[in-house]
Amino acid sequence: MPVTIRDVARASGVHISTVSRTFSAPHLVNPETRVRVLACAEDLGYRPNRAARALITGRTHNIGLIIADIANPFFPPLIKAAESQARHRDYHVFVADTNEDAAAEEELVHALAKQVDGVLLCSPRMSNSLIEQLSREVPLVVVNRQLAGLPCVLMDVGQGARSAIEHLARLGHREIALLAGPRGSWTSRELRRAAGAAARAAGAELTVLGPNPPTESGGLAQAEQVRRAGVTAVLAYNDLMAIGLLEGLDALGVRVPQEISVVGIDDITLSRLTRPKLTTVATPTAAAGRTAVDMLLQQDTELPRTGRGSGAAAAVGARRTTAQVMLQTELVIRDSTAPGPYAGRDAPGATAAGPGPHRRADPGTPTVSPVTSSPPNAKE
Amino acid sequence: MPVTIRDVARASGVHISTVSRTFSAPHLVNPETRVRVLACAEDLGYRPNRAARALITGRTHNIGLIIADIANPFFPPLIKAAESQARHRDYHVFVADTNEDAAAEEELVHALAKQVDGVLLCSPRMSNSLIEQLSREVPLVVVNRQLAGLPCVLMDVGQGARSAIEHLARLGHREIALLAGPRGSWTSRELRRAAGAAARAAGAELTVLGPNPPTESGGLAQAEQVRRAGVTAVLAYNDLMAIGLLEGLDALGVRVPQEISVVGIDDITLSRLTRPKLTTVATPTAAAGRTAVDMLLQQDTELPRTGRGSGAAAAVGARRTTAQVMLQTELVIRDSTAPGPYAGRDAPGATAAGPGPHRRADPGTPTVSPVTSSPPNAKE
DNA sequence: TACTTCACTGCAAAGGTTTGCACAAAGATC
DNA sequence: GATCTTTGTGCAAACCTTTGCAGTGAAGTA
Numbered sequence: 001m002p003v004t005i006r007d008v009a010r011a012s013g014v015h016i017s018t019v020s021r022t023f024s025a026p027h028l029v030n031p032e033t034r035v036r037v038l039a040c041a042e043d044l045g046y047r048p049n050r051a052a053r054a055l056i057t058g059r060t061h062n063i064g065l066i067i068a069d070i071a072n073p074f075f076p077p078l079i080k081a082a083e084s085q086a087r088h089r090d091y092h093v094f095v096a097d098t099n100e101d102a103a104a105e106e107e108l109v110h111a112l113a114k115q116v117d118g119v120l121l122c123s124p125r126m127s128n129s130l131i132e133q134l135s136r137e138v139p140l141v142v143v144n145r146q147l148a149g150l151p152c153v154l155m156d157v158g159q160g161a162r163s164a165i166e167h168l169a170r171l172g173h174r175e176i177a178l179l180a181g182p183r184g185s186w187t188s189r190e191l192r193r194a195a196g197a198a199a200r201a202a203g204a205e206l207t208v209l210g211p212n213p214p215t216e217s218g219g220l221a222q223a224e225q226v227r228r229a230g231v232t233a234v235l236a237y238n239d240l241m242a243i244g245l246l247e248g249l250d251a252l253g254v255r256v257p258q259e260i261s262v263v264g265i266d267d268i269t270l271s272r273l274t275r276p277k278l279t280t281v282a283t284p285t286a287a288a289g290r291t292a293v294d295m296l297l298q299q300d301t302e303l304p305r306t307g308r309g310s311g312a313a314a315a316v317g318a319r320r321t322t323a324q325v326m327l328q329t330e331l332v333i334r335d336s337t338a339p340g341p342y343a344g345r346d347a348p349g350a351t352a353a354g355p356g357p358h359r360r361a362d363p364g365t366p367t368v369s370p371v372t373s374s375p376p377n378a379k380e
Numbered sequence: 381m382p383v384t385i386r387d388v389a390r391a392s393g394v395h396i397s398t399v400s401r402t403f404s405a406p407h408l409v410n411p412e413t414r415v416r417v418l419a420c421a422e423d424l425g426y427r428p429n430r431a432a433r434a435l436i437t438g439r440t441h442n443i444g445l446i447i448a449d450i451a452n453p454f455f456p457p458l459i460k461a462a463e464s465q466a467r468h469r470d471y472h473v474f475v476a477d478t479n480e481d482a483a484a485e486e487e488l489v490h491a492l493a494k495q496v497d498g499v500l501l502c503s504p505r506m507s508n509s510l511i512e513q514l515s516r517e518v519p520l521v522v523v524n525r526q527l528a529g530l531p532c533v534l535m536d537v538g539q540g541a542r543s544a545i546e547h548l549a550r551l552g553h554r555e556i557a558l559l560a561g562p563r564g565s566w567t568s569r570e571l572r573r574a575a576g577a578a579a580r581a582a583g584a585e586l587t588v589l590g591p592n593p594p595t596e597s598g599g600l601a602q603a604e605q606v607r608r609a610g611v612t613a614v615l616a617y618n619d620l621m622a623i624g625l626l627e628g629l630d631a632l633g634v635r636v637p638q639e640i641s642v643v644g645i646d647d648i649t650l651s652r653l654t655r656p657k658l659t660t661v662a663t664p665t666a667a668a669g670r671t672a673v674d675m676l677l678q679q680d681t682e683l684p685r686t687g688r689g690s691g692a693a694a695a696v697g698a699r700r701t702t703a704q705v706m707l708q709t710e711l712v713i714r715d716s717t718a719p720g721p722y723a724g725r726d727a728p729g730a731t732a733a734g735p736g737p738h739r740r741a742d743p744g745t746p747t748v749s750p751v752t753s754s755p756p757n758a759k760e
Numbered sequence: 761t762a763c764t765t766c767a768c769t770g771c772a773a774a775g776g777t778t779t780g781c782a783c784a785a786a787g788a789t790c
Numbered sequence: 791g792a793t794c795t796t797t798g799t800g801c802a803a804a805c806c807t808t809t810g811c812a813g814t815g816a817a818g819t820a
Contacts, residue, residue, distance in 0.1 A: 002494075004776055015800050020778060030798055053438065054431035056805045061473075063631045069457040070463075071649075073458040080477050087476070092495065094442075096467070097460050114382075114427045146756040184767035216653070217447065234648045243653055269451075273596070273623055384806060400808060410768060430807035435775050574762050 003044045005125045012040040012319035023048060028217035055240035062297060064112035064119040066105060072214065074238060074285060075122065081289030082120060084092050089297055091117075100213070102126040102184060106134065113138040115261045118296040120289075121145075143288055145186040150298065152324045153292045157187050157265065158194035160329035164263045165195055167279075167331055172343030173233035175263060177226055179219060179239035179245065180210025181235055191265075194216035195235060207231060218245030223248025230296070232260055232340045239271045239280055240375040244337070246274055257338035267332055276335035284327045289324055383424045403428060435448055443556035443635055444492035445473045446485060449698065452594065454503065454647040454665060458510040458523070469677055480593070482506040482564060486514065493518040498676040505564035518667030525566040531679065532704045533672045537567050537645065538574035540661035540709035544643045545575055545617050547659075547711055552723030553613035553641060557606055559599060560590025560740075561617035568617055571645075575615060587611060594622030601744070603628025609749055610616060612640055612720045619644035619651045619660055626654055626716070637718035647712055656715035664707045670678060678749040687759045 009016040014033060021028045022037040029037075040046075054060040065082055067075050083093045094112060098104040102125040109119055118139035122290050124131060128147055134140060135150055143153045192208060200205035207229050208284055212218035219241030226234055226245065236242035244265030249256055254263050256276060260337030265273055267282035389396040393414060401408045401415040409417075420426075434440040441504060445462055447455050456712050459475060466473050474492060478484040482505040490500055498519035504511060508527055515530055523533045548556055558575050561568030571586060578585035592598035599621030606614055606625065615624035622644030630634055636642050636656060644651055647662035 002776095006776080016777080017779080017801075018799060021799090024778070028798075032489045035796080049435070049776050050495050051434035053778075054805090055429070055776080055807090056778045057433055058805080060431065070460045073453060073456075074454075076451045076456060079475070083450075083475060083477050087491075092474050092476075092492070094472050095459070096472075097463055110427070111467075113471070115430050175802090186570065214651070247653065269596070270650055270653070271625065273650070310761095327573060329639070386806080396807080397809080398769060400806095401769090404808070408768075413768080429806050432775090433808075434807080435777090436808045438775085553767075 002049075003046045004049065005046070006044050007040045007044055008037060011044060012037045012191050023362065048152075055134045057239045059117050059300065060380050061090060061117060062092050062094060062099075063123065063293070064096065064108075064116040066096050066098060066108050066112075066119060066120050066124070067101045068098055068125065070095070070097045072240065073270055074240070074266050074283075077286040077325050078122065078289040081286035085288075085290045085293040089293075091293075091297065095198075100182060102124060107132060108139075109134045111140065112308075117300045120296060122292075125182065125186065125189065127184075129267065131167070138207045139296065139299050141292045143292050146324065149322055151295045151322050153288050153326065155187075155283045155288060156284075156326050156329050157191050157281070158284070160265060160283070160331065161191050161235065161327075163192040163283055164265075165198035165206075166202060167333065168233045168235070168261060168263065168340070170336065171233075171261065171337060171339045172191050172345065173231075173340035174204045174342050175207070175229075175231040175233070176204050177207045177209055177214055177234045179234060179236040179241050180208055181212065181214050181241075183211045184200070185214075185237075191235075191237065194360040210237070212237065212241060214238050214241060216247065218239050219244025219246075220248040223252055223254075226260070226294045227252055227254055233263070234260060235263045235265075237265065239253075239266045239278060242280070242336075243270065243274055244277055244278075246278070247321055261337040263327075263337060263338065270292040273347075274336075277336040279334045280332055282330045282332050284329070287327055291327070295323060295325070329353040382429075383426045384427070384429065388417060388421045389459060390427050391424060393415045396525060416658065434593060435665075439497050439680065440714075441470060441495045442472050442474060442686050443673070444476065444488075444496040444501065446488050446492075446499060446504075448480045448505065449501050449594075450475070450477045452620065453650055454646050454663075456621070458502065458665040458669040461666035462673045463669075465670045465673040466677070466738070469673075470595070471673075478505075480505060480562060486510060488516045489520075497680045500672050500676060502672075503565065503567065505562065507564075519676065519679050521672045521679075526609050526704065528612075528701055531675045531702050533668050533675065534665045534706045534724055535567075535665075535668060536659070536706050536709050538570050539573050540645060540663070540711065541574040542578040542613065543709075543711040544645075544659075544661055545578035545582060545584065545586075547713065548615070548641060548643065548720070549584050550612045551613075551716055551717060551719045552725065553611075553640065553720035554584045554638060554722050555609075555611040555613070556584050556585070557587045557589055557609050557611040557614045559606075559616040559621050560588055560603055561590055561592065561594050561621075563591045565594075565617075565758050569618065590617070592617065594620060596620050596627065599624025599626075600628040603632055603634075603646065606640070607632055607634055611716070613643070614640060615643045615645075616752055617645065619646045619648045619658060621661070621715075623650065623654055628658075637716050640661065641717040641720065643717060651668065652714070654716075658692070659714045659717040660712055662710045662712050664709070667707055671707070675703060 003110050005019045008019045008060065014037060016031055018033060019037055022034050026034060049100050050061060063086055065079060067077045074153060079095060080266055094116060096108045097106060105124055105126050121140055123144040131142065131147060144155065146154055159378055161260060176199060196206050201361045209222050209225050212222060219236055221247055234245060236245060242262050245262055246256055249260060254260055264280035266279050267280045271278035273278050276293055385396050385399045390400045394417060398409055398413060399417055401412050406414060430441060443466055445459060463473050470619045474496060476488045478488060485504055485506050492499055501520055501522045503524040504522065511522065511527060518623035524535060526532055526534055556579060558572060560572060577587050589602050589605050592602060594617055599616060603625055614625060616625060624640050625642055626636055629640060634640055644658045647660045651658035651660050
């Protein structure tokens with residue numbers, strides 16, 4: 001019933017190897033033969049059997065995408081971009097959800113390892129050492145985590161945090177809270193570091209609350225703490241938490257931004273729809289998905305795998321591309337931030353902070369900030 | 381480098397077939413042998429090669445999931461549930477995004493067909509006849525589309541629309557608009573039918589606006605039309621459009637729900653976070669994902685595929701399970717609906733409408749309504 | 761004892777494709 | 791006209807696993 005290369009060979013009067021080459025190395029076959037074979041293949045509705053192909057080439061033309069929580073609106077644009085990019089290169093994407101669980105991450109990498117050419121690990125929660133160990137089992141590209149020796153796609157949340165804190169300081173806030181993210185998150189650590197430094201530089205005091213689950217309820221649950229902390233501004237780990245906080249503060253009768261300013265991170269679609277509209281740091285999630293796929297696929301096409309020849313070369317060339325790409329973030333000022341108690345007075349440590357963030361036209365297109373890449377790869 | 385069944389066989393001193401059986405038919409091998417083999421396998425880190433397995437068994441243990449738009453918050457819970465359910469049964473899922481494009485749907489089914497044991501087609505936009513044709517190529521389960529002879533998982537939006545219209549009529553609305561969904565959507569057609577009938581029965585007039593893209597901008601773009609139509613209540617194809625409409629009406633200075641009541645469909649997380657909170661019809665998306673996977677996998681385990689024996693039986697048993705499951709929806713009343721101009725007066729066609737919809741505790745758990753199944757399958 | 765039954769294991773073919781090598785014919789070079 | 795390249799094709803092995811069949815020895819039955 002299923003039509004194979006053999007059927008096509010018979011129909012077009014050539015050997016199966018010629019049919020094979022027609023698809024996998026067209027330049028090796030006579031143009032006339034090629035069109036004839038292609039016509040027959042089309043006619044019969046032939047589609048190469050990827051399992052058979054994978055069996056011999058050692059590459060599946062599949063990649064795995066491991067995500068903490070698909071329902072978190074931060075991820076779908078990334079998934080979408082990754083899937084689309086992969087498809088253009090004739091790869092398919094397995095998507096797996098870990099429910100923010102580090103153990104599930106490991107298990108999934110194992111389960112997928114034999115079935116994909118590489119795995120995209122997005123915002124992993126597991127330890128660095130475990131990631132390194134897993135990377136020996138299957139090519140890995142890590143998103144939102146910096147790891148020496150591994151290809152990473154990072155979003156410059158440090159810069160984002162700096163912009164946010166400077167923005168708040170300029171507005172006259174000196175008591176700022178940071179709603180930290182989940183334990184094990186590189187982004188959260190980075191955020192904490194950068195926000196702390198920026199606050200110090202601006203003469204503001206930073207109170208860290210958390211860790212928290214990266215969801216609205218995580219933010220909502222901290223509303224009480226935020227009020228009690230006596231701060232006038234809050235930077236949240238992500239928009240979801242910021243939105244939860246908005247809800248929580250509203251329930252407590254605290255007005256945003258009049259009494260407390262709130263800044264989120266990610267610029268999910270949703271953040272344009274809250275009341276007040278959320279000031280946030282836009283992260284280039286789609287670009288991250290695309291870039292990560294590109295890096296993985298480049299690695300995949302470089303490294304030979306199981307091919308019968310080229311054994312020596314493969315053994316020698318155990319080098320890996322370990323490019324690390326940092327994508328820029330951008331502060332988007334909307335309506336959830338307003339002047340604070342020290343408005344007008346110069347902040348103690350205020351410096352000329354370069355060009356301020358620009359106010360982005362609001363219902364405008366969500367332009368993803370362009371990609372900037374760090375040195376594309378180190379020595380092998 | 382990669383460890384195969386052969387290495388395990390050598391290590392444990394048995395033939396490869398015994399190793400194979402240890403994994404795929406454990407009851408056929410002596411318990412002592414089994415533990416020895418398993419120990420060796422564990423030791424060597426053996427993982428069966430799914431491509432090789434697929435090549436001979438004809439089943440890949442993968443399924444495809446074709447989605448109109450991953451970034452539409454309606455879908456992630458479905459994807460998540462499907463993925464999780466599949467994983468429990470040792471299946472992996474390919475996720476593909478069509479960008480609401482019917483042509484992309486077809487192409488993706490083809491691309492996936494040879495690589496999966498079945499495909500879940502979610503809210504397809506293509507024609508019924510094309511779906512039927514594709515179903516001859518690969519087992520299909522269709523979500524949100526009713527098709528004779530094919531297994532379908534449906535959400536009872538008809539009932540949902542009825543509840544919504546009755547709710548509005550009871551509140552005293554007689555001029556109601558329906559924001560239709562995209563062309564090609566079964567749900568939209570169903571909605572239109574049911575809402576029309578319910579409106580007639582309640583003595584209300586229904587104005588249909590659309591088709592529209594199922595996004596916030598789709599809703600936003602209709603705000604002007606809605607105002608001009610002179611209606612006092614709107615039922616939108618989904619929450620996203622309802623939320624867009626909320627924005628649009630706000631921009632026009634129309635107050636919701638005082639001047640116009642708005643009802644959405646889906647009960648996405650977001651709908652609890654708008655101001656006012658959205659009255660909406662909750663659809664059991666997660667249950668749909670689970671159910672669809674179950675139906676597909678049941679079909680998959682029933683039908684033999686390429687297995688060398690059982691040829692005759694397979695030929696005879698070309699019957700397919702064509703169960704159609706209808707999942708219940710539920711009206712969730714929040715703050716975007718309020719009494720209309722005819723409040724207090726009996727609606728002309730008002731009937732005793734059975735138990736009214738209950739008001740759900742708001743920040744409560746988003747309980748997914750339980751599954752009700754229609755006659756599980758017709759004759760073959 | 762001779763036979764059947766049973767539980768377990770080995771043998772070998774099969775699944776669809778890729779690819780190194782060999783071979784043939786045609787063209788190029790001297 | 792002989793030799794060398796080049797171009798196109800065929801041959802057959804290899805990838806890893808599953809599975810029908812056959813074979814072994816032990817236990818049960820007559």
